[in-house]
Amino acid sequence: MARQYELDDDTVVVVIGSGAGGGTVANELAQKGVDVVCLEAGNRLTLADVVNDLVVMDQKMGWHDKRLGAPLWICKTVGGTTMRWSGVTPRFRDFELRPRSTYGALADTTLIDWPLTLEELSPYYDRAESKMGVSGTHDMPPSFETSNYKVLKAGGQRIGYKQITSARTAINSVARDGRPACQQIGFCWDGCAVGAKWSTLYTEIPKAEQTGHFELRTGAMAMKIEHDAKGKVRSVVYADADGTLHEQKARAVCVAGNVVETTRLLHNSNSSLFPDGLGNASGHLGRNYMRHVMSLTLAVMPGEVNFHKGTRQSGLILDEQRHDPDRGFAGGYVIETAADQPYGIATYVGGWGEEAADFLEHYSQIAGCWITGEDPPQAANRITFHATERDAYGLPVPVVEYSDHPNSTAMRKHADQRCGALYASLGARRIKSVANIGHGCHNMGVARMSEKPADGVTNRWGRVHDIPNLFVSDGSVFPTSAAPNPTLTIVALAIRQAEHIAASMSRREI
Amino acid sequence: MNQKQLARRRFVVAIMALSGAAGTALNPQLSLFSRAWAGSPGQPDEGVLAAMVRMARLLYPHDALSDEVYADILDRALSETAAGAAFAGQLDAAAAALDARAGGAWRDLDTAAQVEVMRGIESEASFVAIQATVQFGVYNHRDFWKRVGYAGPSKGFGGYLHRGAGDIDWLPEKL
Numbered sequence: 001m002a003r004q005y006e007l008d009d010d011t012v013v014v015v016i017g018s019g020a021g022g023g024t025v026a027n028e029l030a031q032k033g034v035d036v037v038c039l040e041a042g043n044r045l046t047l048a049d050v051v052n053d054l055v056v057m058d059q060k061m062g063w064h065d066k067r068l069g070a071p072l073w074i075c076k077t078v079g080g081t082t083m084r085w086s087g088v089t090p091r092f093r094d095f096e097l098r099p100r101s102t103y104g105a106l107a108d109t110t111l112i113d114w115p116l117t118l119e120e121l122s123p124y125y126d127r128a129e130s131k132m133g134v135s136g137t138h139d140m141p142p143s144f145e146t147s148n149y150k151v152l153k154a155g156g157q158r159i160g161y162k163q164i165t166s167a168r169t170a171i172n173s174v175a176r177d178g179r180p181a182c183q184q185i186g187f188c189w190d191g192c193a194v195g196a197k198w199s200t201l202y203t204e205i206p207k208a209e210q211t212g213h214f215e216l217r218t219g220a221m222a223m224k225i226e227h228d229a230k231g232k233v234r235s236v237v238y239a240d241a242d243g244t245l246h247e248q249k250a251r252a253v254c255v256a257g258n259v260v261e262t263t264r265l266l267h268n269s270n271s272s273l274f275p276d277g278l279g280n281a282s283g284h285l286g287r288n289y290m291r292h293v294m295s296l297t298l299a300v301m302p303g304e305v306n307f308h309k310g311t312r313q314s315g316l317i318l319d320e321q322r323h324d325p326d327r328g329f330a331g332g333y334v335i336e337t338a339a340d341q342p343y344g345i346a347t348y349v350g351g352w353g354e355e356a357a358d359f360l361e362h363y364s365q366i367a368g369c370w371i372t373g374e375d376p377p378q379a380a381n382r383i384t385f386h387a388t389e390r391d392a393y394g395l396p397v398p399v400v401e402y403s404d405h406p407n408s409t410a411m412r413k414h415a416d417q418r419c420g421a422l423y424a425s426l427g428a429r430r431i432k433s434v435a436n437i438g439h440g441c442h443n444m445g446v447a448r449m450s451e452k453p454a455d456g457v458t459n460r461w462g463r464v465h466d467i468p469n470l471f472v473s474d475g476s477v478f479p480t481s482a483a484p485n486p487t488l489t490i491v492a493l494a495i496r497q498a499e500h501i502a503a504s505m506s507r508r509e510i
Numbered sequence: 511m512n513q514k515q516l517a518r519r520r521f522v523v524a525i526m527a528l529s530g531a532a533g534t535a536l537n538p539q540l541s542l543f544s545r546a547w548a549g550s551p552g553q554p555d556e557g558v559l560a561a562m563v564r565m566a567r568l569l570y571p572h573d574a575l576s577d578e579v580y581a582d583i584l585d586r587a588l589s590e591t592a593a594g595a596a597f598a599g600q601l602d603a604a605a606a607a608l609d610a611r612a613g614g615a616w617r618d619l620d621t622a623a624q625v626e627v628m629r630g631i632e633s634e635a636s637f638v639a640i641q642a643t644v645q646f647g648v649y650n651h652r653d654f655w656k657r658v659g660y661a662g663p664s665k666g667f668g669g670y671l672h673r674g675a676g677d678i679d680w681l682p683e684k685l
Binding site: 050051052053144145146147150151154182183184185186187193194301302303304305306308309310341342343345346347352353354356357360361362363364426 | 568569570571572625628632641645646648649650654655657658659660661662663664665668669670671673674675676677678679680681682
């Protein structure tokens with residue numbers, strides 16, 4: 001049923017990227033009968049390619065093109081980073097879409113409110129949860145309670161938390177939608193071996209192909225978006241796996257390359273009409289890059305936990321997802337279970353000698369959790385491009401500039417104290433906080449949505465402010481990071497955007 | 511016997527030296543091999559190897575792991591075609607730095623003193639490189655996994671759902 005489109009077919013919508021944003025917007029459009037060509041830089045794996053070895057999986061699907069500065073932990077493969085994610089899918093709360101109104105002016109930030117409300121987003125959250133099979137929502141039971149979750153729950157209750165749940169994970173808690181229930185294999189951070197965890201690789205992409213309105217081109221690296229004299233985009237130039245350039249005409253274009261590639265593509269598409277890149281009239285393109293405040297707590301408990309037996313992230317505490325300036329910082333954070341293999345734990349614990357070895361000697365007794373917390377937008381946290389260095393495609397090498405805001409430091413301190421108290425309440429023998437973890441998994445903000453064109457890159461639909469048929473469909477459009485893991489919100493926004501694009505097409509506005 | 515097997519033999523010699531077996535109970539054939547090899551260009555000598563096996567244990571000391579395990583980790587790093595020569599140089603450099611700081615044979619010090627000398631060189635490049643190698647080797651080693659009950663990849667046996675996931679018996683709360 002998969003279609004093939006001609007390069008000069010200008011009726012197609014070209015979607016760049018096949019992950020949470022691109023894969024979803026592509027399938028949603030195809031389901032409505034819109035013809036879609038999806039360009040994916042990586043290869044297409046199958047479930048048989050998934051092995052329980054993160055080094056091997058990184059070789060198969062990691063993004064290894066040259067980059068400088070802060071590392072990003074993302075994928076070049078069909079499914080994008082839905083092949084490397086926890087599956088944790090809490091919703092944003094009302095205040096998190098109104099951060100500027102709620103927190104006030106936060107020094108050294110570019111804080112703005114979202115140009116849409118939670119009320120407006122909620123129906124799309126419903127549809128995203130249903131699509132992804134989020135546990136504990138709609139018809140799905142909560143997730144299986146792992147031993148690590150049971151420790152989190154008991155300790156959380158002891159220190160007074162009320163919002164503790166094993167729900168809100170996009171891993172099938174029961175067989176559903178042609179995919180099996182979770183078998184607690186573990187290692188699924190780098191690809192679920194049975195397809196129980198939602199990934200566009202085996203949901204949105206094949207579903208789109210079944211419509212007869214969709215073509216996936218793998219090994220296709222988008223190089224430049226071309227526009228006509230009036231400033232409407234008209235085609236995408238891409239390199240195939242052999243490096244040969246092709247130009248696919250388009251009625252509209254959706255960019256979903258994760259923050260670095262989204263920035264680079266819009267930046268490299270500059271022209272006399274758009275000298276600083278597409279969508280960059282405000283100067284905000286590539287700025288306000290956010291990656292969540294993260295911190296890990298590991299504790300040696302009085303008895304065995306064996307947290308490697310099962311999914312890495314299997315439960316949440318949501319009590320700290322609130323704004324309470326008395327805690328000494330703005331915004332909130334979510335506490336989530338976390339686990340790793342012995343070598344991973346050794347690198348987190350750090351150091352050497354008796355003390356480090358003793359922690360690892362008690363591996364079977366370790367419980368763990370980490371936080372993701374709101375990371376305020378800062379203009380200086382940004383993606384830039386090296387003046388002379390070029391990568392294998394001949395494109396300027398991206399430079400990722402990122403540093404913590406003092407708000408993040410204060411939040412991390414609070415979280416470390418709370419998570420430590422949680423495990424101490426159950427008699428933990430040793431507790432270790434690790435700040436340097438997880439960064440570069442959650443990438444947001446470089447093409448943010450804004451009510452006023454001067455404040456951002458895209459409008460409330462993720463459409464580039466001054467270009468009527470160019471959209472951004474990934475986490476780049478987030479005006480703020482909020483606390484929750486971003487994927488559910490990326491998917492909800494992509495469903496909403498597809499509806500908007502299809503309606504605009506029927507009205508002949510695109 | 512290929513290069514790798516030869517290198518392996520040299521480690522056996524080093525381990526025996528470490529446990530005080532050298533000289534008396536040493537298999538003459540092994541010592542013959544080691545003499546043929548030791549001191550060849552770019553290769554650490556027996557004394558260096560014995561010291562480095564000792565240092566590897568003190569980096570990540572686990573009683574359940576034999577000296578063979580630590581030797582094996584260094585051996586594998588030395589056998590890597592691309593990085594092996596550089597690693598050999600790092601072993602030499604670290605052994606020399608330990609002796610220099612100890613003001614004599616570091617290996618002859620007691621454990622507490624050995625660790626103290628190691629602290630003194632822990633920021634040196636050779637030490638950092640060896641530490642990373644030993645850390646990776648120890649915590650990915652099947653003997654360590656067995657010791658701490660880490661069962662590893664589970665795809666092959668269908669996951670942990672019916673093999674202990676969720677089992678916990680010491681929590682005071684009824685959940």
